[in-house]
Structure formats: C-alpha cells, structure tokens
Amino acid sequence: MAKILIAGIGGGKKKKGAGYNLADYYIDSNENLYENRTFITSALEEHYKIDKTIYIGTVGSMWDELYLHYVGELTLEDEEYIDKLENSIIKANEKSNISEIDIERFNNKFNGKVEAIVTKFGINETEIFENFNLIMRIGEMLNDGDEVYIDITHSFRSNAMWMFLIMNYVTDVLDKKISIEKITYGMFEAGKDIPLKDNRLKKRTPIINLKVFYDLMKWIKGANEFKNYGNSYNLLELIEDNKIKNNVKNFSDGLNLNYVGVIKQNIKTLYNLYNQIGEIEGPAKLIIPNVIKNFLEHFKKSEKDYEILLELASWYFVQKKYGMVAVNINECIRNFIIDVFELQRDAKNTGLNIKDHFFYSQRKLNSTKYKTELEKKEYRLCRILFKSQEIRNDVSHSLGERTDLNNDIKYLEESIEFLKDILYDKRFISYYENKYHNGLLKK
Known part of the structure; x- marks a missing residue:
C-alpha cells in the first residue's frame, strides 16, 4: 500500500x-x-x-x-x-x-x-x-x-x-x-x-x-444504479443511517432475487421511510427521497402478488433483462389464477392444476368458432402463459433453441401491455370468476 x-x-x-x-x-x-x-x-x-x-x-x-x-x-x-x-x-x-x-x-x-x-x-x-x-x-x-x-x-x-x-x-x-x-x-x-x-x-x-465533489459524484452514480437497475450496493457504502441502509439493501436484494414477498414487504417499509426521510442529513437527504419515490411510483398500484410480478416484468423490460421478464410474466399469470380461485400456493398439485387448466381452456377456446371479446382475451392469456414458459425454459436451462430474439422481445413487450390491460380490468376478472366458479378444472 x-x-x-x-x-x-x-x-x-x-x-x-x-x-x-x-x-x-x-x-x-x-x-x-x-x-x-x-x-x-x-x-x-x-x-x-x-x-x-x-x-x-x-x-x-x-x-x-x-x-x-x-x-x-x-x-x-x-x-x-x-x-x-x-x-x-x-x-x-x-x-x-x-x-x-x-x-x-x-x-x-x-x-x-x-x-x-x-x-x-x-x-x-x-x-x-x-x-x-x-x-x-x-x-x-x-x-x-x-x-x-x-x-x-x-x-x-x-x-x-x-x-x-x-x-x-x-x-x-x-x-x-x-x-x-x-x-x-x-x-x-x-x-x-x-x-x-x-x-x-x-x-x-x-x-x-474538495473531496466532497467526488463523494457527490459517487452519490449520483449510486443513485442512478439503484434507480435504473435496482442495485443499491454502491449507494450502501455511502449511507450512514443503518435503518435506511438496511431497508434499501433488503429491497435491492429482493429485486435481484425476484423475491416477491420481500419486495412486497419492503414497499410498505419504503413508504414509511419516505415519510421519515427529512430527519437525515447530507447528500442522502437530497438523493435518497428521489430514488425511493421512483420505486414507489412504479409499484404504487401493486397490492396482490400477481400485480407486483407484472410491474416487475415491466421494470425488468426497461432494464433489458428479458429472461427475468419472461419469468415474471409467467409467474404473474399463475399467481393471477391462484388469487382468483383462492388456491393454496404450496399445495402439492397447484402448479400442475394451473397448467392443465390453461391447456384445457386453450384447447376449448381454439375450437370455438365465434369468440366474444372476453373469450379472445382469455385465449390470448393462455397463449402468453405457454409462450413465456417456452422463453423461460430456454433461458433457465440454457437450451439455446430460440433464435428469433427480436420477435421474442417484441412479444414480451406486447404481452406486458396486454396483461396491464386485463389484469386490472374488473370486467375481465368477473368474467373469469363467473366462468370457472364451479372449480378450476370443471368442464
């Protein structure tokens, strides 16, 4: 040294x-x-x-x-x-x-x-x-x-x-x-x-x-990384308040691990933190509120797990992390079904039942000659589940089978916009609940 x-x-x-x-x-x-x-x-x-x-x-x-x-x-x-x-x-x-x-x-x-x-x-x-x-x-x-x-x-x-x-x-x-x-x-x-x-x-x-100028530059760089990529690690080196540091770190770790429960919990924590931010001093007082506000704005409509997963997919798309987009789209649709039918997430056959449900629904709708507007949306929902599953499997298992990158990326983007339309649409949710009120796989 x-x-x-x-x-x-x-x-x-x-x-x-x-x-x-x-x-x-x-x-x-x-x-x-x-x-x-x-x-x-x-x-x-x-x-x-x-x-x-x-x-x-x-x-x-x-x-x-x-x-x-x-x-x-x-x-x-x-x-x-x-x-x-x-x-x-x-x-x-x-x-x-x-x-x-x-x-x-x-x-x-x-x-x-x-x-x-x-x-x-x-x-x-x-x-x-x-x-x-x-x-x-x-x-x-x-x-x-x-x-x-x-x-x-x-x-x-x-x-x-x-x-x-x-x-x-x-x-x-x-x-x-x-x-x-x-x-x-x-x-x-x-x-x-x-x-x-x-x-x-x-x-x-x-x-x-004049080292304070260099430190301010590091603050700005750290804030940019956290705001745009969810990585708080450079920012954590600068934050002195342990409470703020721990909350920001947990939120960042949750994003990078895609742990919905942690993200959901820390969104509430960030709301409380945002209201208390006036108590801190130095550059953090100017930079941290803006960064936290950015995340709160992004997830402000998200209460249910499938809503958080959809917003995560949207956020990951902006970061061009397309593999994570496919993962979150797929999990978003599955969690939508879990929420609508109040299924036990950890039950032994839940995942298999959801897959069978979409396979059955897609096959039946495919044979329906004249589909209503809502049936067309349901059919597209089925297609998105299976297509995102294909992309997800190729990424997760490094299969290397998919080569049409541009079309896949465009498909993911269009899928996000479509899901934002129907999964917040009370009319579609009511249609889905009423159609399958007798049970997920009832014919």
Whole structure:
C-alpha cells in the first residue's frame, strides 16, 4: 500500500530565469503551516507523507523548476538538462510536440519517487483522446490498497476534469481497489498577502479539501444504479443511517432475487421511510427521497402478488433483462389464477392444476368458432402463459433453441401491455370468476 499524489503542473514562464512565486500554505489551520514553498505539492507531500507524486503537464509547464526542486545538489549534466528544459518551455505553444521535452530523463532521475506525464494542450477532440491515452497510464502505476491524493491547483482548468475522469476509469473500468483520500486546491483568492524584504509579496494560502465533489459524484452514480437497475450496493457504502441502509439493501436484494414477498414487504417499509426521510442529513437527504419515490411510483398500484410480478416484468423490460421478464410474466399469470380461485400456493398439485387448466381452456377456446371479446382475451392469456414458459425454459436451462430474439422481445413487450390491460380490468376478472366458479378444472 502506498500514498500516491496526482497533481497538475502549470506554466506561465515567459522569459529566461523566471520561476514560480513562493507561497505559504496551511492545511486546516495555521498550525499546519508550510512556508516558502515553490510548489503546493511539497506541502502536501510533507503533510500527508506521500510515497510517490505523479505530475501531469504540457510542454509549457515548468518542468525545469520541478526538476530543480527535487534534484538536490546539481551536477554539470543537471544544469545542462535544466537549461534545455527551460528553452523548450519558453518556446512552447499549442502546436508544440510533446517530444520537445525529454521527460524520460526526468522520470529516470527520480524513478519510484516522482513521475511526469507530458500531454498536448488538448485544443481539439483528437488531442483530447490522445491525452486520454497518455493519462490513463496512471492506472498502471496504481496498485490495490493505494491511497490516492489529488491536487487540482495548477495547470489548465481542464486538468480538474481529467483528475475525475482518471479516478472513474481506475475504480470502475480497471477495478482497482484504491481509496480517494483528498482532493486539494490551493485557494490563492482566499489567501493573505505577506510582504517580503524586497517589496515583493507572497501569499499565505489555505489548502482546502474538495473531496466532497467526488463523494457527490459517487452519490449520483449510486443513485442512478439503484434507480435504473435496482442495485443499491454502491449507494450502501455511502449511507450512514443503518435503518435506511438496511431497508434499501433488503429491497435491492429482493429485486435481484425476484423475491416477491420481500419486495412486497419492503414497499410498505419504503413508504414509511419516505415519510421519515427529512430527519437525515447530507447528500442522502437530497438523493435518497428521489430514488425511493421512483420505486414507489412504479409499484404504487401493486397490492396482490400477481400485480407486483407484472410491474416487475415491466421494470425488468426497461432494464433489458428479458429472461427475468419472461419469468415474471409467467409467474404473474399463475399467481393471477391462484388469487382468483383462492388456491393454496404450496399445495402439492397447484402448479400442475394451473397448467392443465390453461391447456384445457386453450384447447376449448381454439375450437370455438365465434369468440366474444372476453373469450379472445382469455385465449390470448393462455397463449402468453405457454409462450413465456417456452422463453423461460430456454433461458433457465440454457437450451439455446430460440433464435428469433427480436420477435421474442417484441412479444414480451406486447404481452406486458396486454396483461396491464386485463389484469386490472374488473370486467375481465368477473368474467373469469363467473366462468370457472364451479372449480378450476370443471368442464
């Protein structure tokens, strides 16, 4: 495990011998004061005991000053190298090639302690993508367990965007198990001028922590995953209130396992939680209510098991989880029959009786030449049960027999809309109850 600082380095050198102004930096309070620093990174390295610093800059960044800062005692070769760097920096513009800076020599000199990445100015889309490839090398420099500190004080304003992009890439795409400890900014505009003997001024500048922006981004990402996919696991890492955390986790687990009983129970819990949400503080107060409201709106009409299963099918369709759509459509129809005829769900022959009922009903309706509107709907209900069963079996048992994907997906979508029409239709439910009032399989 190492402490890694990633920082931008600015430019601004217009003539030979010019350098950065000195500044005093303090972290949290004046008790943590670091005086006469050329680079803010020197204060951060000392305060947080950084093991390695990675710099990002352009050809015009002050690599000569940075080399001088780290090198210690100068040799003749060092002086020649610094002079060469300075000449390249002064001439640098947006057309400069990154090869004009011999950054390999810089990195070899401070191998393991300091590493520099030279990028283009990023003035167009092509350069931005080229910079992306260069900066993403940082992912190779980080290891599981590393603690990362980011400073966005110097260099182009776009560097702050790069820093956030880097962290998302490393944690989400490369799946590195790192932690973002601080995102620092030397706020010169809030600094105090300190007069020097030669009538020059230096700034006593606070270093502030902007990690809250990264945390807010994680909140938004977690909320999006929960709202759109039912996965609360990134969100749970951020929620401090144990009651909210447990309720959200149970609801999410129920969705992912398709446990209707758990979902049904937690819908009621979420209603209560939504009414109490004003008691919590921080980002959760702004984000959690909106996410919970989304689920409550989706399941607001659902009281019976078959209604919940139908809404789950609809929700899974939006997520393009078509296998789960078929499962829930099939179970929705079966639970509709269980509810209408008040069957014992766990009775030995319930499932077989339901299947036989639909087989008999479909066969009889198929032979009926002139069907009423309600009979046509019943016949379609039978067909949906068997067709969804075919899709479900192919998915569940990995049969690989079905290849007409687009038509199956369209069929599932149309089936959801049809079921929403008839299963909430009191006229159809009455028709069904009256037709089979003598028993499920009575001829």
